[in-house]
Amino acid sequence: MDPYVIVGAGLAGAKAAETLREEGFAGPVVLLGDEDERPYERPPLSKGYLLGKDPRESAYVHPADWYAAHDVDLRLGTGVTALRPAEHEVELAGGERLRYAKLLLATGSVVRTLEVPGFEAALTLRRLPDSDRIRGAFRAGARVVVIGAGWIGLETAAVARQRGGSVTLVEADEQPLQRVLGAEMGAFFADLHRSQGVDVRLRSGVREIVVDGDRTTGVVLADGSEVPADAVVVGVGIRPDTRLAEAAGLEVDDGVVVDASLRTSDPDVYAAGDVARAYHPLLGERLRVEHWANALNGGPAAARSMLGQQVVYDRVPYFFSDQYDVGLEYSGWAPPGSYDDVAVRGDAVGTAGREFVAFWLSGGRVLAGMNVNVWDVTGDIQALVRRGTPVDRARLTDPAVPLAEV
Numbered sequence: 001m002d003p004y005v006i007v008g009a010g011l012a013g014a015k016a017a018e019t020l021r022e023e024g025f026a027g028p029v030v031l032l033g034d035e036d037e038r039p040y041e042r043p044p045l046s047k048g049y050l051l052g053k054d055p056r057e058s059a060y061v062h063p064a065d066w067y068a069a070h071d072v073d074l075r076l077g078t079g080v081t082a083l084r085p086a087e088h089e090v091e092l093a094g095g096e097r098l099r100y101a102k103l104l105l106a107t108g109s110v111v112r113t114l115e116v117p118g119f120e121a122a123l124t125l126r127r128l129p130d131s132d133r134i135r136g137a138f139r140a141g142a143r144v145v146v147i148g149a150g151w152i153g154l155e156t157a158a159v160a161r162q163r164g165g166s167v168t169l170v171e172a173d174e175q176p177l178q179r180v181l182g183a184e185m186g187a188f189f190a191d192l193h194r195s196q197g198v199d200v201r202l203r204s205g206v207r208e209i210v211v212d213g214d215r216t217t218g219v220v221l222a223d224g225s226e227v228p229a230d231a232v233v234v235g236v237g238i239r240p241d242t243r244l245a246e247a248a249g250l251e252v253d254d255g256v257v258v259d260a261s262l263r264t265s266d267p268d269v270y271a272a273g274d275v276a277r278a279y280h281p282l283l284g285e286r287l288r289v290e291h292w293a294n295a296l297n298g299g300p301a302a303a304r305s306m307l308g309q310q311v312v313y314d315r316v317p318y319f320f321s322d323q324y325d326v327g328l329e330y331s332g333w334a335p336p337g338s339y340d341d342v343a344v345r346g347d348a349v350g351t352a353g354r355e356f357v358a359f360w361l362s363g364g365r366v367l368a369g370m371n372v373n374v375w376d377v378t379g380d381i382q383a384l385v386r387r388g389t390p391v392d393r394a395r396l397t398d399p400a401v402p403l404a405e406v
Contacts, residue, residue, distance in 0.1 A: 008106030009033025012273030012299035014061040019303035034079040045131040046155040083248040102306040109238035109274040118209030122232040137231035140164030145229040149176035153235035158323040168199040255288040262302040272298035291319035316382040332368025334360035364390030
């Protein structure tokens with residue numbers, strides 16, 4: 001019997017292998033990873049592990065002996081160089097060809113580069129060894145420049161400050177996270193980091209990362225000014241790793257295109273996690289979600305679909321972040337231009353208060369909600385998103401009215 005093969009040994013791939021066994025699949029399962037590390041989760045890389053609060057072991061998806069105990073053939077340090085759907089096989093680095101009955105692409109994403117001189121000396125964060133290198137650079141007194149005020153940039157800036165570094169945060173947009181949250185909520189994060197002593201430089205491009213030998217000494221901004229830097233972290237986003245899919249002739253459009261059951265344009269090839277751009281029945285469009293929860297839940301959904309079960313993957317997109325004394329959860333989908341109102345329940349943004357829930361609305365309908373230091377409301381927020389009908393704004397923003405009653 002040809003195996004079920006999973007290409008990509010991250011969270012989505014590991015959870016898919018786990019689900020195959022939980023669902024009673026007794027055939028061979030091969031999990032291929034190009035890293036030497038066994039499958040791990042990425043949030044600790046910019047949060048607890050990077051901060052030094054959580055042990056390295058906490059990042060791993062399963063104990064080291066789990067794979068052998070569940071008869072999963074985990075092959076680490078094994079790159080895949082080609083996918084041949086017509087032959088039902090993949091080619092491994094070194095030339096070995098491996099046949100499959102069903103195949104899951106969980107190849108994730110790769111970091112975007114910054115096309116400026118000196119970029120090769122900067123630090124980026126995608127893999128566990130990257131987090132190790134950044135931990136080593138984030139020491140007390142270190143001058144750190146973080147380029148990019150997205151989630152990774154903000155979280156690494158927070159860790160650098162908490163570890164005693166002086167931090168300059170450089171962002172080309174008018175506010176952090178502007179393309180994700182809009183200007184009003186972006187301003188909250190700019191104020192948060194400034195309150196912690198971060199030098200936030202907005203509407204600022206980068207001309208050069210200054211290098212002396214193999215170390216960085218500064219960053220030249222677009223206006224010609226230079227910021228001294230013992231360490232430079234570049235966090236300007238990621239892009240889906242679609243190289244195998246493209247070369248194999250699968251449909252690709254900002255990710256591997258899949259239907260609501262996570263099946264690609266080839267009936268025996270599936271995709272999940274960062275790399276998958278899936279049709280979302282609730283939202284009526286294709287989405288590519290780059291966050292932990294999508295890998296956690298998408299891998300199992302793809303595994304069930306591979307087994308022939310009727311799967312409709314329609315979970316409300318979700319992510320979380322921790323920065324200083326702020327913890328938040330975001331549920332929903334509200335890209336720029338999709339909403340006409342941002343409503344806030346709780347302390348107003350820009351005050352000393354850091355306990356609120358923000359909602360992105362379109363025609364009175366809740367598209368997304370973000371709870372900041374307010375807990376146990378994710379289910380209610382996701383229910384509002386799923387409802388898809390206008391809500392009473394006054395009740396929505398009144399903390400005295402339970403969200404479950406809105």
